[in-house]
Amino acid sequence: MFRVINDINNVSSPIGLVTIRLDASKLYDLIETNSRGKKQMFVLDQNNDVVLHYNQKYIGKKYPDKALLVSIKKIDDKVGAINYKKSGEDFTVVTQPLTGTNLSLVALVDKESVAEGLTGLQASIKLMIIVLTLLGILAMIGFYHFNIKRILYLTNQTQRVEKGDFFARVxxxxxxxxxxxxxxxxxxxxxxxxxxxxxxxxxxxxxxxxxxxxxxQINPHFLYNTLDMIRWTARLEHAMETSKLIEQLSKMFRISLNRGNHWISLKDELTYSQIYLELQKGRLGNHLTFTFYCDHEVLKAKVLKQMIQPLIENSIHHGFENFRISRHIYIRCFREASKVIIDVIDNGKGFPSEDFQAYIRNGYALSNIQDRLYLAFGDDAQISIILKDSPGAWVRVMIPYQENGLDKKV
Known part of the structure; x- marks a missing residue:
């Protein structure tokens, strides 16, 4: 390489020439890559003389491959690329003029070398495809587990409800x-x-x-008249005790019918229970005693018909079964805030265990009263069993205080 040195005072007047010598092999080590096309790059001047080549014997001479020179001339604007075939190998010829000189850089790129260079890229693309496929499969599994599976389970539970199974849950x-x-x-x-x-x-x-x-209610007048006839017959026969029992039974029967009404005043309900106990006392004699206590202010309260009598019957039949001591039943009614409290207490055997809720669920009378209370008052009423310090049972019924019965039939 050379450079003309001009006078600094007269730039058009050359005063010398600088010649630069380069080690072509080291230059190629800087600009070439490790590929099969190594040392396929050289520099030509405008006369196609070799200025730079990896083979020193070509420098200063015409490039020996005339076919390549003809192909280079076909490149438009002296910048571009064409395909070239030599000795059965395919090459891509690329030219690039060097700015400020009359030289051109020529490079021959071996297509097999390019393909080898793309092998790594192809492997990377394949790896990326595999990774993306795996991620896609994992995404599908996750979508199925967190969405599709839950929707299918919800559909299955819906079908259970459709078939009448109302215990289905999600x-x-x-x-x-x-x-x-x-x-x-x-x-x-x-x-x-x-x-x-x-x-x-x-x-x-x-x-x-x-x-x-x-x-x-089948022909109640016939029953009334028949009981009345039997009562008067007993009186005529001077069976006064029998007449009294028949009169009590008739009165009890009249209260129980109550003209088909499901609601009754607490006063009448207590009267009904008292008659029932007196009839039982006629059977058991002095072995049965009972006490009624009721606040005057709750006598007008409306309660469910035959709500106390089943509790008394439970005490007699179950609490006093095979019981030899004196039997006593205590019925207490009073008001507590907006509630009416009804207690039935006896001195019988009581309950064998303290699992009182099981007795309420399984006992016929207790469960029946609980169901009727729920239908009439919902959660505002309840029946409970209270633990006693002394022997016997204590059953409490709590209902809202009202002086007008509801329209519900229970």
Whole structure:
């Protein structure tokens, strides 16, 4: 390489020439890559003389491959690339003029070398495809587990409800849209089950009560007249005690019918219970005693008909079974805030264990009263068993205070 040195005072007047010698092999080490096309780059001047080449014997001479020179001339604007074939190998010829000189850089790129260079890229692309495929499969599995599977489970529970199984439930696992849908489904099933328990079963009980009422009201005047005739017959025969018992039974029967009304004043309910106890005392004699206590202010309260008598009957039949000591039953009624409290207490055997809720659920009389209370008052009324310090049983009924009966039939 050379450079003309001009006079600093007269730039058009050359005063010398600088010649630069380069080690071509080291230059190639700087500009070439480790590929099969190594040392396929050289520099030509405008006369196609070799200025730089890895083979020193070509420098200063015409490039020996005339076919390549002809191909280079076909490149437009002296910048571009063409395909070239030599000795059965395919090359891409690229030329680039060197700015400020009459030289051109020529490079021969072996296509096989390019393909080898792309092998690593292809491997990387394949690896990326495999990784993306695995990620896609994991995403599909996650989507199925967290979405599709839950929707299918919800569909299955819906089919259970469709077949009449109202104990179907969906576990609350998340707060997303599917979780919210499951929560609403559980609320719907609970509501349906509640309506069935409170409406459908109540309707069945009402029908049963109406049937029993109709059966008990068969020609009531005939029954009254017959009992009255028997009572007067007993009086004529001077059987005064028998006449009294028949009169009590007639009165008890009249109260129980109550013209088909399911509600009765507490005063009449206590009268009914007292007559029942007096009839039982006629059978048991002095072995049975009873006491009634009632606040005057609750006598007008409306209660369910025949609500106290089943508790008394329970005490006599179960609490005093095979009981040899004197039997005593204490009935107490009073008001506590807006509630009417009714206690039935005896000195019998009591309950064998303290699992009182089991007795309420399984005992016929207790469960029947609890169901009737729920149908009439909902959660505002309850029946409970209270633990006593002394022997015997203590059953308490708590209902709202009211002086007008509800319209519900129970």
């Amino acid at each position: 576990p609350d696992m998340s707060s997303d849209e599917i979780g919210l849908l499951g929560y609403r489904f559980n609320q719907m099933v609970d509501r349906i089950r509640f309506l069935i328990d409170s409406k459908y079963k109540m309707e069945i009980r009402n029908r049963e009560s109406e049937l029993k009422l109709l059966q008990s």
